[in-house]
Amino acid sequence: MRSQLTDYGLEFNKIPLYCDNKSVIALCCNNVQHSQSKQIDIIHHFIKEQVENGVVELYFVRTEYQLADIFTKPLARERLEFLIKKIRMQSMSPETLEKLADEEEE
Template sequence: MYATCYCARYQAKPTEKHLTAVKRIFRYLKDTIHIGLWYPKDIGFKLTAFSDSDHVGCLDSRKTTSGGIQFLGGDTLVSWSSKKHDCTSMSSAEAEYVSLFPCCAQVLWLRTQLTDYVFYFNKLPMYCDSKAAIAISCNPVQHSRTKHIDVRYHFIKEKVERGIVELFFVGTKYQLSNLFTKALSEDRFKYLVRRLGMRCLTPEDLEVLANESS
């Protein structure tokens, strides 16, 4: 998804290198046509989320890309996003803090949808690999590191203070939304694809998966 979103930024004025990148994406899609998300039965309704960012990863605008993923039942992926910020972050902590906003908004929307089915959640766990961003989110007092940040991004502070969302630190090695913010090595990419619940869904493999989950 990250590669597709990155190429989409240049669709107004593409060059030869962008065409080459898009061709590689199509080749990847062709070779992985049987790969998809597998949803086993009895997954539960526990909501969790991961938020990540690459600080000034865009070489043209020096803006940050944020990635967010939401799981149901602990390890079943139900929502994901990869988007370039519309503001320039002055530090990696600020970039991570701003990235928490869309991820939090999405997980709260999922929480609202589940409320219609009489599932109620508080202290929704969100995982971030920046201790500084977590410290900013848990501090109700504005200071020099945050006073210049757009007001809407402080939305996360209110939700943490009210106990609706709970932030946890996760090491970069276990940051599952890493896949949506930057290009990765082949081994790391395949590891994260597997952790996100992607499986080969050929008829033979589907039968094996169904037997394992029964």
């Protein structure tokens, strides 16, 4: 969709992608092929291509602030609660959800 809209003359900023692995960032931003990088996952090749095409921009983020972990990994309760606060997510009881649904219907 992005490429179609670009064909119509619409411009977009680069998509920020936050990564907690400096080696992956270096591989994706460096045009040199290393012997150690021959067996990289397909996703890394895709990301590298997107960086080269100017669609994505990679940023380093320390592991403890990697918000995507909440959706991709099992986490300890303290870490889960920390990340929930960071993304401003709220946990609601079934009673609260029911009240909100009732308010919507009115």
